[in-house]
Amino acid sequence: MNSSIATPSTCGLLEVSGLSKSFGGVKAVDGFSFDAKPGEIVGIIGPNGAGKTTVFNLVTGVYTPDSGSVRLDGVELSGWRQDVIAREGIGRTFQNIRLFKGLSVLENVMTASDPYAPYNFLSAILSMPAKRAADRQATGQAREYLDLVGLGGMEEARPESLPYGLQRKLELARALAIRPKVILLDEPAAGLNPSEVREFIDLVRRLHERFNFTIVFIEHRMEVVMNLSHKLFVLSFGKLLASGEPEVVRRNPAVIEAYIGDEE
Amino acid sequence: MDYIYSILTLTGITMIGVMGTYMVTGLTGQFSFGQAAFMAVGGYVSAMLTLRFNLPFPVVVLAGSVAATLTGLLVGMPTIRLRRDYISLVTFGFGEAIISVLNNSAQLTGGAEGLVGIPKRVDLPLVAVSVVCCLFLVACYKNSKFGRQSLALRTDELAARSMGIDVNRMKLVTFLFASAITGYAGVLYAFYSQYLEPGYYNWTVSAEWLIIVFVGGINSLTGAMVSAVILTGLPELLRFASAWRILIYCIIVLLIINYRPNGIFGDWEISRLWKRRKAVQGGRA
Numbered sequence: 001m002n003s004s005i006a007t008p009s010t011c012g013l014l015e016v017s018g019l020s021k022s023f024g025g026v027k028a029v030d031g032f033s034f035d036a037k038p039g040e041i042v043g044i045i046g047p048n049g050a051g052k053t054t055v056f057n058l059v060t061g062v063y064t065p066d067s068g069s070v071r072l073d074g075v076e077l078s079g080w081r082q083d084v085i086a087r088e089g090i091g092r093t094f095q096n097i098r099l100f101k102g103l104s105v106l107e108n109v110m111t112a113s114d115p116y117a118p119y120n121f122l123s124a125i126l127s128m129p130a131k132r133a134a135d136r137q138a139t140g141q142a143r144e145y146l147d148l149v150g151l152g153g154m155e156e157a158r159p160e161s162l163p164y165g166l167q168r169k170l171e172l173a174r175a176l177a178i179r180p181k182v183i184l185l186d187e188p189a190a191g192l193n194p195s196e197v198r199e200f201i202d203l204v205r206r207l208h209e210r211f212n213f214t215i216v217f218i219e220h221r222m223e224v225v226m227n228l229s230h231k232l233f234v235l236s237f238g239k240l241l242a243s244g245e246p247e248v249v250r251r252n253p254a255v256i257e258a259y260i261g262d263e264e
Numbered sequence: 265m266d267y268i269y270s271i272l273t274l275t276g277i278t279m280i281g282v283m284g285t286y287m288v289t290g291l292t293g294q295f296s297f298g299q300a301a302f303m304a305v306g307g308y309v310s311a312m313l314t315l316r317f318n319l320p321f322p323v324v325v326l327a328g329s330v331a332a333t334l335t336g337l338l339v340g341m342p343t344i345r346l347r348r349d350y351i352s353l354v355t356f357g358f359g360e361a362i363i364s365v366l367n368n369s370a371q372l373t374g375g376a377e378g379l380v381g382i383p384k385r386v387d388l389p390l391v392a393v394s395v396v397c398c399l400f401l402v403a404c405y406k407n408s409k410f411g412r413q414s415l416a417l418r419t420d421e422l423a424a425r426s427m428g429i430d431v432n433r434m435k436l437v438t439f440l441f442a443s444a445i446t447g448y449a450g451v452l453y454a455f456y457s458q459y460l461e462p463g464y465y466n467w468t469v470s471a472e473w474l475i476i477v478f479v480g481g482i483n484s485l486t487g488a489m490v491s492a493v494i495l496t497g498l499p500e501l502l503r504f505a506s507a508w509r510i511l512i513y514c515i516i517v518l519l520i521i522n523y524r525p526n527g528i529f530g531d532w533e534i535s536r537l538w539k540r541r542k543a544v545q546g547g548r549a
Contacts, residue, residue, distance in 0.1 A: 060426060062426075081425075082426065083427075086425065086428035091426075094423065094426075100423065102416070112427055114413050124404060124405055124409065124410050125401040125441075
């Protein structure tokens with residue numbers, strides 16, 4: 001398949017250590033560490049309010065950590081601006097889907113390549129050949145990403161008019177299009193029905209095979225967690241509770257207690 | 265005939281001013297209550313350069329737009345990081361400050377009595393050509409990476425940042441382009457009306473432009489232009505009901521906002537007709 005979007009990367013090592021963040025007096029994340037090796041699929045699970053999304057927000061620079069470090073392929077990222085971290089190669093999706101409503105489905109994906117588009121202000125306002133060529137190429141690439149997640153043919157639709165499951169896929173396509181080394185998925189299967197969940201698992205597997213990027217995801221659906229992850233980290237009250245292979249973590253008494261409470 | 269001519273010319277100039285507001289509000293979602301001040305800067309700078317140094321018209325046109333852009337930089341740099349409600353406050357204050365400066369530096373600007381004796385260099389054909397050219401530039405801007413990134417950050421700044429978009433820079437670039445276009449509208453006005461006074465540029469003008477953009481459809485350049493024509497022409501059409509015309513005008517605006525909260529055109533653009541036709545032809549081929 002001659003495609004312009006395949007980028008099998010050999011990098012994507014994410015190391016997070018001693019990450020802490022307090023809001024007021026509440027320690028949302030407290031000395032949390034995890035790592036994901038290149039090409040690994042890592043799950044982060046934990047009860048509601050454990051601080052999972054906060055961890056994602058700290059890694060992607062939405063919040064600045066109080067302490068701790070976030071390294072991507074050895075480069076320290078903590079304290080950097082959110083958009084710079086994204087351009088370094090960390091893509092993400094959101095728990096509550098955040099698409100650009102003013103743009104078409106295709107344009108949503110195109111925003112990924114826009115920060116790099118090789119034309120300046122003048123060629124933009126005069127619609128010069130360089131601009132048109134660059135936009136044509138960006139359009140072509142965006143279409144490929146849409147085809148990849150199964151949204152081919154819906155380029156001109158408005159994102160808010162898509163059914164929920166497709167909106168999730170669009171958000172995924174948009175995150176893929178920044179060509180991330182590491183992609184963070186925040187509850188990607190939330191709100192999907194059982195058949196959509198199975199389809200989603202297959203889709204992530206396929207994308208992972210194709211792009212070989214590192215995936216870190218937060219999820220409550222055990223089906224997704226057990227099927228996809230190579231490694232699990234359990235977060236409870238901002239702290240690391242357990243980590244390791246999914247089957248082992250699942251049988252860990254401390255994890256079961258955190259989820260369903262003490263039996264006494 | 266002269267009367268119609270003058271209304272058409274002023275409508276054209278308003279259309280260009282509205283393009284600036286459309287960019288700031290429609291593309292990046294900021295509220296500028298001082299947009300008319302950029303028109304004042306463009307107008308006064310170009311008029312004063314002509315009166316004092318007798319520079320050729322193309323030079324003062326450029327100077328007026330550049331001055332407005334630089335003013336935009338001065339206002340934009342510190343304010344662009346602020347939340348959108350604060351930006352409205354700052355731009356509002358800035359607009360009134362400009363008027364104050366114009367009023368109080370009477371030796372330079374003629375103060376409240378106005379600046380007189382500006383030669384007539386602008387007529388309807390020039391304004392018409394200007395409208396078409398500016399419209400082309402703004403439409404191209406909207407349809408480029410700049411427009412897409414601006415629209416993206418308008419709906420969701422956080423998600424825009426997560427796509428690698430430098431939100432503050434993009435807001436500033438759009439703001440500056442809008443300042444330049446509005447400044448140009450100011451130059452046209454100065455050399456058409458041959459007379460400038462600070463009172464013409466107060467916040468009510470900026471607010472009127474905002475109303476025009478909202479009525480037309482916040483996300484539609486087509487809508488902004490159509491509504492600029494209708495809403496500038498409307499008070500003239502309603503002249504027969506002189507005492508009532510502001511009231512009627514307000515009621516019409518209220519009705520539109522109430523029954524079409526996204527404006528008359530929503531986010532529809534006239535270019536879609538053309539795109540669809542192309543798609544249909546492509547499908548047949």
